[in-house]
Amino acid sequence: MHISVIGTGYVGxxxxxxxxxxxxxxxxxxNVEEKIAELQEGRVSIHxxxxxxxxxxxxxxxxxxFTTDAAKAIEQSLVVFIAVGTPARADGAADLRYxxxxxxxxxxCMQDYKVIATKSTVPVGTAxxxxxxxxxxxxxxxxxxxxxxxxxxxxxxxxxxFMRPNRVVIGAEDPxxxxxxxxxxxxxxxxxxxxxITDILTAEMIKYAxxxxxxxxxxxxNEIATLCDAVGADVHDVAxxxxxxxxxxxxxxxxxxxxxxxxxPKDVQGLIHFAREAGVELELAPAVxxxxxxxRQRMVHKILGALEGTVAGKTIGVLGLSFKPNTxxxxxxxxxxxxxxxxxxxxHVKAYDPAAMPAARxxxxxxxxxxxxxxxxxxxDAVVLLTEWNQFRxxxxxxxxxxxxxxxxxxxxxxxxxxxxxxxxFRYVAVGRxxxxxxxxxxxxxxxx
Ligand code: UGA
Numbered sequence: 001m002h003i004s005v006i007g008t009g010y011v012g013x014x015x016x017x018x019x020x021x022x023x024x025x026x027x028x029x030x031n032v033e034e035k036i037a038e039l040q041e042g043r044v045s046i047h048x049x050x051x052x053x054x055x056x057x058x059x060x061x062x063x064x065x066f067t068t069d070a071a072k073a074i075e076q077s078l079v080v081f082i083a084v085g086t087p088a089r090a091d092g093a094a095d096l097r098y099x100x101x102x103x104x105x106x107x108x109c110m111q112d113y114k115v116i117a118t119k120s121t122v123p124v125g126t127a128x129x130x131x132x133x134x135x136x137x138x139x140x141x142x143x144x145x146x147x148x149x150x151x152x153x154x155x156x157x158x159x160x161x162f163m164r165p166n167r168v169v170i171g172a173e174d175p176x177x178x179x180x181x182x183x184x185x186x187x188x189x190x191x192x193x194x195x196x197i198t199d200i201l202t203a204e205m206i207k208y209a210x211x212x213x214x215x216x217x218x219x220x221x222n223e224i225a226t227l228c229d230a231v232g233a234d235v236h237d238v239a240x241x242x243x244x245x246x247x248x249x250x251x252x253x254x255x256x257x258x259x260x261x262x263x264x265p266k267d268v269q270g271l272i273h274f275a276r277e278a279g280v281e282l283e284l285a286p287a288v289x290x291x292x293x294x295x296r297q298r299m300v301h302k303i304l305g306a307l308e309g310t311v312a313g314k315t316i317g318v319l320g321l322s323f324k325p326n327t328x329x330x331x332x333x334x335x336x337x338x339x340x341x342x343x344x345x346x347x348h349v350k351a352y353d354p355a356a357m358p359a360a361r362x363x364x365x366x367x368x369x370x371x372x373x374x375x376x377x378x379x380x381d382a383v384v385l386l387t388e389w390n391q392f393r394x395x396x397x398x399x400x401x402x403x404x405x406x407x408x409x410x411x412x413x414x415x416x417x418x419x420x421x422x423x424x425x426f427r428y429v430a431v432g433r434x435x436x437x438x439x440x441x442x443x444x445x446x447x448x449x
Contacts, residue, residue: 219292265332303410385415
């Protein structure tokens, strides 16, 4: 089957490469010529494990191609995926400008039946909007179906998530489109992937509900971690103790500096916004967002507390800047807000990230960027672990302690064990951990130890 994917950003490129790997003939389309020229040569600028190899393999085997010629790609395809960006506007609503542009292009060049599937995260009702736009611009009436086929890919493990998904969601209006979509995903029948076949609005809703629920789990455990710090309990044991209840589940209960990335913050806001437009004032989603913002502030206070209340004139070493490991993505990364707050309070910040430094340099030019974790620690008054890259899980702690001006580690990803760190002579601050040093936070009672 010939398909095309419009938009070669993160979602589009992973989708295109993975469908090619499933045996489809895929044309990926973008209007940025340099990007397409690079991709035609197999050069992938997105940091995603396994993606460059998958692109190169499928290019070589002739199932994947790249073009700026949307009309031609659409003409040759039975299914057209829309995977363009839907950035958040200042008021939190999704900006559908790029979706509208693509819908118009599809409508103008469509000559025979097509399935138009949205992959981008779009507000409930967008597929219908696409349908109307296509109808309005068609030169002659041609039959087509719109489908919502949301993605559930995590950055850093997107290929695995595509190849072995927990489920595939297809929202469609007609059985013909459903049959075509199922055929696209037919390799997944071998691994018994569940399919959720539903109407379009519900499929769009599933995506927002899934992300908001996951964000809620994180904000929930972060609040519990704050409470653990206040009363002297251990959040890891709490997460395990509740997570073993299969109704709750163990995943996404890891406390930290709050969720970031291009999805959760934007999608929680998006949900609040379109609920409001539908006349529904949500209670939980705004609280999830609020707790997430507070969490970043709390982490700044933790760092201050670890250093007797001030960072002014001190040097703080930072490990990790991306919003999570295995990506160079710094969008909405908690590390950025935390570093910016430290700089604003007069700290000198040294930082290292295995992938995100080029991006971070553009937004945080006043940071001293270092070649590795040890250079960060040299002479610093504290080291703050902000992203749990694997290489930060196995640091030579004795060496780190010797390099630091003061043996202070603020581990905001709870990578290390408090007992070990204490034994090694660190003042070790973590998030809701028993045995860690728990500095008092503003507005909170004196923590139990
Ligand atoms: C998220 C979802 O997990 C994907 O299913 C979804 O497809 C994607 O958004 C999207 O909508 O496109 P992603 O943003 O790549 O994926 O990253 P996650 O691995 O979900 O992590 C998001 C944030 O939550 C990170 O900042 C991470 O550090 C944080 N997190 C995650 C925690 O603080 N604790 C946890 O237990 C889990």
